[in-house]
Amino acid sequence: MKSNIVLLTTLVQLLFTQTACNQTSKQMKYNSLTSEEKAVILNKGTERPFTGEYVDNKATGTYICRQCNAPLYRSEDKFDSRCGWPSFDDEIPGAVTRNIDADGRRTEIMCKNCGAHLGHVFLNEGFTEKNTRYCVNSISMKFIPATKKVIEKAYFASGCFWGTEYHFMKAKGVIETTVGYMGGHTLSPSYKEVCTGETGHAETTEVVYDTTKTTYDVMVKLFFETHDFTQVGGQGPDIGDQYRSVIFFTSSEQKQVSEKYINILSQKGFKVATLLEKAPKFWSAEDYHQEYYDKKHGTPYCHIYRKIF
Numbered sequence: 001m002k003s004n005i006v007l008l009t010t011l012v013q014l015l016f017t018q019t020a021c022n023q024t025s026k027q028m029k030y031n032s033l034t035s036e037e038k039a040v041i042l043n044k045g046t047e048r049p050f051t052g053e054y055v056d057n058k059a060t061g062t063y064i065c066r067q068c069n070a071p072l073y074r075s076e077d078k079f080d081s082r083c084g085w086p087s088f089d090d091e092i093p094g095a096v097t098r099n100i101d102a103d104g105r106r107t108e109i110m111c112k113n114c115g116a117h118l119g120h121v122f123l124n125e126g127f128t129e130k131n132t133r134y135c136v137n138s139i140s141m142k143f144i145p146a147t148k149k150v151i152e153k154a155y156f157a158s159g160c161f162w163g164t165e166y167h168f169m170k171a172k173g174v175i176e177t178t179v180g181y182m183g184g185h186t187l188s189p190s191y192k193e194v195c196t197g198e199t200g201h202a203e204t205t206e207v208v209y210d211t212t213k214t215t216y217d218v219m220v221k222l223f224f225e226t227h228d229f230t231q232v233g234g235q236g237p238d239i240g241d242q243y244r245s246v247i248f249f250t251s252s253e254q255k256q257v258s259e260k261y262i263n264i265l266s267q268k269g270f271k272v273a274t275l276l277e278k279a280p281k282f283w284s285a286e287d288y289h290q291e292y293y294d295k296k297h298g299t300p301y302c303h304i305y306r307k308i309f
């Protein structure tokens with residue numbers, strides 16, 4: 001019995017030591033704060049408008065919590081609200097908690113991980129499609145630029161590939177474009193074969209881009225803004241299956257981003273005809289099709305940029 005009590009006491013002691021250790025290590029993970037940082041992060045102050053470090057920051061990267069380093073916002077969701085503080089229309093899922101202010105009017109936002117005060121969130125102001133403005137103090141965050149160069153590929157079919165490529169090859173952050181065929185059932189098709197309509201391929205542009213300079217969001221927006229995505233069975237005067245509008249996604253992330261913009265367009269009242277398909281093998285087209293309009297010093301007849309987003 002005595003030995004049992006000793007064992008129990010040791011266990012209880014161990015448990016307490018363990019808990020104490022956990023608390024210490026959790027606290028140690030937090031960064032020490034300057035008095036200016038404490039005034040905002042702990043005492044829920046607000047920095048003066050247009051003075052914060054990140055108000056005009058347009059670089060690609062992630063905004064993390066100044067106190068605990070938890071990722072909070074992505075540069076893709078930052079927009080210029082001219083309110084004087086960094087503004088985002090979305091958070092990194094689950095990163096931020098909301099709390100009604102003492103005055104009962106405004107909604108405070110805090111880091112979900114450590115409770116650091118970030119700022120306030122405002123709804124229904126009409127700034128962006130999401131109708132949400134996370135108004136965040138720069139001092140509550142730290143910006144981590146996306147410095148690691150990651151090369152990604154995206155595949156878009158939007159009618160005659162000369163026109164699709166024309167816009168993508170000129171976009172910022174795009175390293176290379178190639179026109180070709182995708183989504184059919186024959187191997188290594190020629191242009192002549194595709195034009196018969198019997199191979200099932202769509203004229204497609206492969207876009208290779210640098211994720212430190214641009215994003216898939218930007219690519220998808222450009223895709224929708226440079227063709228008539230409501231047209232079924234062709235594009236402009238080009239009628240036939242090879243001219244159908246398709247996003248061939250290469251990852252679940254690309255699929256989600258594409259779905260996001262299709263939803264936005266549907267909400268705007270557009271009847272989106274664009275298909276969303278998992279990317280199969282891409283077959284490069286013949287050399288004379290590559291960078292066609294630049295070689296001919298021409299401009300596309302049915303791919304004209306119009307701003308939507």
Ligand SMILES: [Zn+2]
Pocket residue numbers: 065066067068069070111112113114115116
């Ligand atoms: Zn935090």
